[in-house]
Amino acid sequence: MTLPGPIDPPARLLMGPGPISAYPSVLRAMSAPLVGQYDPFMTQAMAETQQLYREVWATGNDATLLIDGTSRAGIEAAIVSLVRPGDRVLVPVFGRFGHLLAEIAERALAEVHTIETAWGQVFTPSAIEEAIVRVKPTLLALVQGDTSTTMNQPLDEIGAICARHGVLFYSDATASLGGNPFEADAWGLDAATAGLQKCLGGPSGSAPITLSPRAVEVVRSRSRVEAGIREEGDAAASDFVRSNYFDLGMILDYWGPRRLNHHTEATSMLYAARECARVLLGEGRDAVIARHRLAGDAMLAGVEALGLTVFGDVAHKMANVVAVEIPEGVPGDVARAALLDDFGIEIGTSFGPLHGRVWRIGTMGYNARKDAVLTTLAALESVLRRFGAAVPVGGGVEAARDVFAGAPA
Known part of the structure; x- marks a missing residue:
């Protein structure tokens, strides 16, 4: 038997519904x-x-x-x-x-x-x-x-x-x-x-x-x-x-x-x-909740600016995850795989009646932060364009950046 090498996982930015980057x-x-x-x-x-x-x-x-x-x-x-x-x-x-x-x-x-x-x-x-x-x-x-x-x-x-x-x-x-x-x-x-x-x-x-x-x-x-x-x-x-x-x-x-x-x-x-x-x-319970709300609001603004349809009652959406309808003509699982292979970013699909119909994008824990949100939106825009979706250049990143810019100091 040839022994495998030591554990050496690839670098990933886990932006799905969980688990997330610790x-x-x-x-x-x-x-x-x-x-x-x-x-x-x-x-x-x-x-x-x-x-x-x-x-x-x-x-x-x-x-x-x-x-x-x-x-x-x-x-x-x-x-x-x-x-x-x-x-x-x-x-x-x-x-x-x-x-x-x-x-x-x-x-x-x-x-x-x-x-x-x-x-x-x-x-x-x-x-x-x-x-x-x-x-x-x-x-x-x-x-x-x-x-x-x-x-x-x-x-x-x-x-x-x-x-x-x-x-x-x-x-x-x-x-x-x-x-x-x-x-x-x-x-x-x-x-x-x-x-x-x-x-x-x-x-x-x-x-x-x-x-x-x-x-x-x-x-x-x-x-x-x-x-x-x-x-x-x-x-x-x-x-x-x-x-x-x-x-x-x-x-x-x-x-x-x-x-x-x-x-x-x-x-x-x-x-x-x-x-x-x-x-x-240490950060403060209310401050962490506010950080999740800010990152979630920025991701929501970003996916909407890319022209994606948000699933469900947005008024009752969790702060830390958003579901978006996969655009017509875009192969959902293939696009998710491209996001992982090319950018090292993981997002999720869903279960039951929503499987293959939506992507779920998380902003939680360590990844509820500006750079993670903007990087994910830039990569998602690139993948969507590759599979034929008409998306505005830089639209998602700019919309999310505006949300972060408008947050209280």
Whole structure:
């Protein structure tokens, strides 16, 4: 066998819907030396990370920590730990990732009810409340930002609706946290999860999660250890979390003061998650959100100036990603490949009914900056012209530059 050489990935500017190019300091943090999982340094780093993410989530929740795994690991941990078999779960679906929440809830043996709206739209609070009254769910599971459609579902009124009807409120903020407002306590969230690979500016592989005291109470009520359940045949065993790895009760004990063994912490990913939050809070949470809004506005102005049609309700678009209709006659996947091969820039297509119909262009994390936006627009203009699209020379770059120029100092 001939051994392959060391890892040497090509230079890429990741301007799709995620993953994105990580902050350089996050990559440096991941190369720090490993320590044992009960080393005092590790325990301190875990405690620091918890406090940092309380600030990121805007919460006072003690139960704020990381799930080792991609953002989907966080979603699954939240749902399987909060939902008992037979519980009713309501999922408003406005894109691919609403369907994912419904699937995970079904695997947790919930009675899943969905409501749907057209891709490119969001739900009104009244529509969600009407469904809650009709379904009477135990849990409402709602995506905030769905990158498949680029829509940002308003959450600020939903928590109060859930509280009125005694419903737990969970949101998947994988694509939105750090680049769009998120107020876990003020909005009445019982649980929320995210990932590092979008606006937080890190690699995929760690899932920040926060749980309200009410959610913790539900999680604790399902603990096999505290109830003395040892075998599946024991009474009420079906109430208990079927997963070992994603049992939040056990994970809370691992992150808590008792530091009970559950799994070996993914040390390098902990370092990455800590640095993502440290960078965000060092710049200022509001400042980072404003930077994402500015870069998103500039990219939006640029693609519109190139004559591209923006998909969906722009008023409810996430700040960090825009979807544009692929122009007639332009081979979408071939053009994306040319952008990657010739310029080292990656943008995305989409899922389901939007596959091959739109491109998704992200401006998030480390790449929510002027040079990344202008470089992407210049390259996109060149590729569009190559495939026969009539685009104004320099139009996208100039429109985006004007947005940056008009921003407050």
